[in-house]
Each structure stands twice: as C-alpha cells, then as structure tokens.
Amino acid sequence: MLCQECGKRQATLHFTKIVNGEKAELHICESCARERGELIPGTSSGFSIHNLLSGLLDFENPNAGAKAPVLRCETCGMTYTQFSKIGRFGCSQCYKHFADRLDPLLKRVHGNTVHVGKVPKRAGGKVKTKREIERLKKDMLGRIEREDFETAAQLRDRIRDLEKEIGGG
Amino acid sequence: MTKPEFAKDALSPWMKKDGPDSDVVLSSRIRIARNLRAYPFPMLSTPAQSEEVVEQLLGVAESGRLGGLGPIKTYQLSNLTELEKLVLVEKHLISPALASESRNGALILSRNEDISIMINEEDHLRIQCLYPGFQIKEAWEYASKIDDIFEESVDFAFDEKHGYLTSCPTNVGTGIRASVMMHLPALVLTGQINRILSAVTQVGLAVRGIYGEGSEATGNLFQVSNQITLGQSESEIIDNLHAVAHQIIGHEKAARERLMGESRARLEDRVKRSYGILSYAGIMDSKEAAQRLSDVRLGVNLGLLPSLSQQTLNELMVSTQPGFLQQKFGEALSPEQRDMTRAEIIRSRLAT
Numbered sequence: 202m203l204c205q206e207c208g209k210r211q212a213t214l215h216f217t218k219i220v221n222g223e224k225a226e227l228h229i230c231e232s233c234a235r236e237r238g239e240l241i242p243g244t245s246s247g248f249s250i251h252n253l254l255s256g257l258l259d260f261e262n263p264n265a266g267a268k269a270p271v272l273r274c275e276t277c278g279m280t281y282t283q284f285s286k287i288g289r290f291g292c293s294q295c296y297k298h299f300a301d302r303l304d305p306l307l308k309r310v311h312g313n314t315v316h317v318g319k320v321p322k323r324a325g326g327k328v329k330t331k332r333e334i335e336r337l338k339k340d341m342l343g344r345i346e347r348e349d350f351e352t353a354a355q356l357r358d359r360i361r362d363l364e365k366e367i368g369g370g
Numbered sequence: 371m372t373k374p375e376f377a378k379d380a381l382s383p384w385m386k387k388d389g390p391d392s393d394v395v396l397s398s399r400i401r402i403a404r405n406l407r408a409y410p411f412p413m414l415s416t417p418a419q420s421e422e423v424v425e426q427l428l429g430v431a432e433s434g435r436l437g438g439l440g441p442i443k444t445y446q447l448s449n450l451t452e453l454e455k456l457v458l459v460e461k462h463l464i465s466p467a468l469a470s471e472s473r474n475g476a477l478i479l480s481r482n483e484d485i486s487i488m489i490n491e492e493d494h495l496r497i498q499c500l501y502p503g504f505q506i507k508e509a510w511e512y513a514s515k516i517d518d519i520f521e522e523s524v525d526f527a528f529d530e531k532h533g534y535l536t537s538c539p540t541n542v543g544t545g546i547r548a549s550v551m552m553h554l555p556a557l558v559l560t561g562q563i564n565r566i567l568s569a570v571t572q573v574g575l576a577v578r579g580i581y582g583e584g585s586e587a588t589g590n591l592f593q594v595s596n597q598i599t600l601g602q603s604e605s606e607i608i609d610n611l612h613a614v615a616h617q618i619i620g621h622e623k624a625a626r627e628r629l630m631g632e633s634r635a636r637l638e639d640r641v642k643r644s645y646g647i648l649s650y651a652g653i654m655d656s657k658e659a660a661q662r663l664s665d666v667r668l669g670v671n672l673g674l675l676p677s678l679s680q681q682t683l684n685e686l687m688v689s690t691q692p693g694f695l696q697q698k699f700g701e702a703l704s705p706e707q708r709d710m711t712r713a714e715i716i717r718s719r720l721a722t
Contacts (some may be wrong), residue, residue: 245609268396277410289492292410293527294537296542303539309533313601316533319514321521328530345443 204230274298330367334360371526374450375443375481377457377697379691382483384499386681389503393671394619396551396591396684398506399462400513403536403545404495404520407527411537412473420474420490427489430523431478436516439480439505447475458695464488474506485516492537493545504615506548510608513546514575533600543600548608550615555590555668557618566621567592571681574598574616589687594618630672641669649720653706654713659690663716678720686719 204212213229216309272281273367281307290296296303307314320328337360344353375530376382377605406426408421428444434444447468448457456471463483468475478487486582488496499513520526527535533543541547557563568578576597577620579588594615596607629637642666648654654662667683669675688694690712696703699711 211426221716241649262675279414287413288409289413289537291414292712293407293529296529296532296535303532305544306539307600309544311598313529313543313598316543316600318533318603318607319517319526321526322518322522323525331530349511 202228203229206230272299272302327367330363333362337363374445376461376463376479376483377454380694381681381685382433382459382461382463384482384484384500385684386503389501389505390504392680394552394554394622395504395615396502396553398501398504398509398511399551400497400499401495401547401549402495402513403493403541403547404497404517404518404534405527405536407474407525409494412492412494413537415473416488417473423533424474424476424489426524427487427495427520428478430520431487431521434473435519435523438519438603439485441481442485443478443479443481445473445477445595447477451695453697456537456582459690460691460693463498464490465496469494487513487516493541497708503719504550504619505614506615507608510546510548510604514604530622533647539595541599544602544604545599546607547595547599548605548611549593549595550611551588552592552615552618552622553590553595553667554618554622555664556629557622558590558631559629559633560625562621562625566618570614570618573610573614575611584695587658589664589665591660596665613651626668637672638674639667641665641672641674642685645669645675645720648716649716651713653709654690654716656690656692656712658713659716663687663690682719683701686716689715 202212204210210230212230247261254370265321273279274291275298276294276368279295281302284290284299291297304314337356341353341356341360344356345351379554385397389398394664409415409423412420412423424446430436430445442675450458455464458464458477459466459469462481463479463486464477465488468477468488472490474490476489478489479485484500486498486500488498497513498517499509499516501509501512531534534545536542536545538715554563570577574597575594577592577594581594594611596611598607601685602610642664648659648662662685666675666678667706670678670683691696692708695708695711695715703711
C-alpha cells in the first residue's frame with residue numbers, strides 16, 4: 202500500500218481508530234510521519250491522535266471558514282477553527298467558550314458528555330452535594346412509582362436540606 | 371559531567387520485582403493528566419508562564435510533601451542531552467513529546483523509577499505510575515494519592531460538567547489513561563490475535579504495539595489501554611480494563627497450553643533456535659532481537675529453556691534499544707557497530 206500523504210513510498214505506519222463504531226484509517230510512510238513532527242529518532246511512537254481528531258472536528262463543522270461569526274476563546278484568543286485544526290485547546294476556559302460546539306464532539310470521542318469521576322477536594326463539597334441530590338431525586342421518583350410514599354417523603358426532606366446547604370454556602 | 375542515575379541501568383528498580391501474572395503482563399501503568407487553572411495549556415504558554423508552572427510544581431516536590439515516594443530527583447529537560455532523553459523514552463519514563471517538543475519541560479523521578487511526573491508536556495502535569503505485572507488497581511491507588519498531594523498545594527482546572535480539563539479533548543474528564551503491557555506470543559502464533567484485539571476496541575479500549583511500527587508489534591508486545599475518559603468513573607475505567615486484560619491473559623495462557631499439547635516439537639524447535647541464534651550471532655538488528663527475545667521469553671515461561679529470570683529478559687529488552695546502546699557505548703556507533711554491540715550484549719548476558 203502506498204503512503205496517503207506522498208503517494209510515493211510504501212506506507213509503513215497504519216492507524217485505525219474505532220470509537221463507538223466509527224472507523225477512521227490512515228496509512229502513511231515513516232518519512233511523512235516524521236515530517237509531521239510526530240517522531241523523534243529511535244522511537245516509533247507513530248502518529249498522534251490530534252491529527253485524527255481534527256478530522257473528526259472538520260466533519261463536525263463543514264461550514265468552518267464560511268460566513269459564520271468567528272468563535273473565539275476570550276481568555277487565550279484561540280479560535281474554534283484553530284482548535285479544529287490542531288485538536289487541542291489553548292486554555293481551560295476554551296471549554297467554556299466553545300461549550301455550544303463541544304457536546305457533539307465529546308459524544309463522538311467518549312460516548313458521553315458529563316464527568317462522573319473524581320472531584321478535587323477543594324472544589325469538591327458543593328459538587329459532591331449536587332451529585333448526592335441527583336442520586337436522591339432518582340431514588341425518590343423510584344419510590345413514588347412503587348408507591349412507597351413514606352420513604353419518598355423522607356427523601357424529599359433530605360433533598361430540601363441539602364439544597365438549602367449549597368444554596369447558603 | 372556525570373551520568374544521571376537513570377542512564378546507568380537499563381532496568382528500572384521497580385522492574386526487578388515480579389508482579390502477578392508476570393508471565394503475560396510485563397507492567398501496569400496509570401497516567402493522570404492535570405492542568406493549573408491560572409495558566410494557558412503548555413502549547414500556548416509563554417516561556418515565562420511555563421517557567422512559573424515548573425516552579426510551582428517542582429516546588430511541591432521540593433517542599434518534601436511527596437515524601438511518601440521515597441527519595442526523588444528532579445530534572446529540567448533542557449539540561450539533558452538528546453541521548454539521555456532517548457534513554458528516558460526507551461525506559462518509558464517520559465513521552466517522546468516531552469523529549470522533543472516541550473517548552474520548559476521538567477521531570478520528577480522517584481529513585482525506583484516507578485513514579486515519573488512530567489511537567490509541561492501536553493498538559494501541565496502528567497503523573498505516571500508503573501507497577502510490575504498485572505497490578506493496575508494498585509497503580510491507580512498510588513497515582514491517585516500523588517494527585518491528592520499536588521491538589522493540596524495547587525489549583526487544578528476542573529469544571530463540574532467536564533471534570534478535569536485537559537489540552538486534548540480525548541483526555542478530559544478523569545484525565546486518566548490506564549494501560550497494561552502484555553506479551554502475547556501464543557495468540558500471535560495461533561492467529562487469534564486480530565480477532566481478540568478487534569473485539570477489545572469495541573469496548574472502548576485501544577491496543578497498540580510496543581517498540582513496533584504501526585499495527586505490527588515487534589516482540590509480540592501489546593499495550594491495552596482505555597480510550598474513554600469522560601462519563602465513566604475512574605473505578606469503572608480501571609475495572610473495565612482489568613476485566614478485559616484478565617480475559618486476554620486467560621486466552622494467551624490457553625493458547626500456550628494448546629501449543630504445548632498439539633505442536634510441542636515445533637514450538638520447542640522455534641524457541642531453542644532463537645536461543646541458539648541469540649547465544650552465538652555476531653550481528654543482530656533491533657527487530658530480530660525483539661522477535662527472538664520474545665521466543666526466548668515464551669520458552670522460559672513454558673519451561674522449554676533453561677531458567678532465565680524475567681528481569682534478565684526485561685533488561686535485555688531495554689538495553690538493546692538504539693538509544694540505550696548509544697549512550698552506553700558512545701554516540702559514534704554506526705548502525706552496523708550498533709548491531710554488533712547489540713549481539714555482543716545479548717551473547718554475554720545469555721552466557722552467564
């Protein structure tokens with residue numbers, strides 16, 4: 202197979218990425234890979250994920266560069282078009298400024314859009330309480346469905362207490 | 371200038387211990403990506419900003435708060451030679467990206483080399499924790515503790531919806547990459563590997579060859595890791611990887627048994643042939659070395675060859691890499707001299 206980049210040399214690096222059934226393939230030769238700055242002598246870590254990712258992003262946004270207003274992160278100045286070319290954010294605030302465009306991308310990459318893992322202790326109190334409230338609400342609806350109104354009422358009171366706690370804090 | 375500690379020995383101290391299932395799993399690794407809230411990601415940081423990031427994070431290390439890790443050393447990448455960086459890459463202690471592209475890159479390394487903390491790689495902070503054998507849960511617990519220590523002193527970029535914010539959207543959320551490095555010669559020999567690996571990619575995990583190019587894994591070494599970092603908790607990610615790796619181990623062991631039952635003579639011929647060639651060859655390129663060492667490892671695991679320790683095999687795997695050879699024998703080695711030196715190292719190690 203010939204290299205997809207130069208079309209001359211034999212492709213020796215083959216990449217296949219499958220996420221949620223979406224398959225992306227790339228076949229290139231070593232010297233084209235090196236030209237892209239993905240390799241240093243003696244290692245063959247190969248082609249970086251950012252290039253593949255930018256493929257996904259272009260796909261997301263076929264009108265990029267057209268008349269749509271330029272979407273820009275106010276903190277670091279990176280535009281969404283730049284981000285979709287390099288596949289990396291400029292700063293943590295990009296997540297906020299590009300929020301509207303982000304969910305489809307995150308869904309494609311992770312199959313999800315919301316974090317459910319570890320929470321830093323210092324930011325933690327409030328977030329943990331909110332999660333607890335979510336969990337209790339789900340539990341309460343289940344109880345109501347099963348007509349266990351007594352427990353549901355207890356849960357409702359507990360939810361109120363917690364909501365007061367974070368409202369006041 | 372004296373050689374830094376890490377360049378002296380091909381084998382990291384942590385690799386000298388055997389872990390569970392070490393006949394199939396060479397090592398388990400956790401990498402946690404974190405960023406400081408107050409600075410742009412390393413790609414957009416000015417030199418002054420990235421220097422402040424180094425100061426803050428090295429500050430945590432030098433304050434003694436990482437005391438639980440035992441003695442640590444810190445390095446600025448700009449003070450290391452190209453070869454020293456390559457050795458760090460070959461020992462999997464830093465990434466190629468930190469070695470070649472970082473601005474104000476720095477490294478915190480425990481004496482055991484089981485903890486390596488990269489600063490100003492793609493993210494401000496990347497904590498890596500390595501364990502021998504199949505101990506992915508233990509590696510996560512340790513790495514998470516280190517994460518907690520840093521968090522006490524610095525403010526990480528975190529938001530409620532997206533979790534820990536990372537430079538690349540593929541790491542956002544938990545910011546963790548858990549991986550196990552597996553030696554799967556019997557699955558390759560019996561032609562089952564592609565079927566198994568493609569099944570693995572269906573459940574949100576990725577597989578890649580180690581020390582190989584593209585889809586070809588030289589030395590039958592494969593790294594299995596999680597792809598998804600958002601929407602699953604750390605323990606779900608670890609449990610998922612653990613369960614899948616556990617199954618792969620089972621398949622590999624079953625395939626080894628079947629080979630021993632059905633074609634023992636051929637298998638024995640193959641591993642002894644490789645042992646013979648490694649014991650006497652005068653010129654050995656890195657690809658052949660990796661393949662033959664894989665055969666020998668399999669032969670030792672199955673009791674077909676005189677017992678060699680896992681450590682000797684691990685050591686040979688790293689010490690025959692191009693960067694390590696060059697730094698040990700001087701930069702002037704031509705490719706042919708390198709192949710001769712490689713053959714000599716292997717010969718003498720097998721003779722003892």
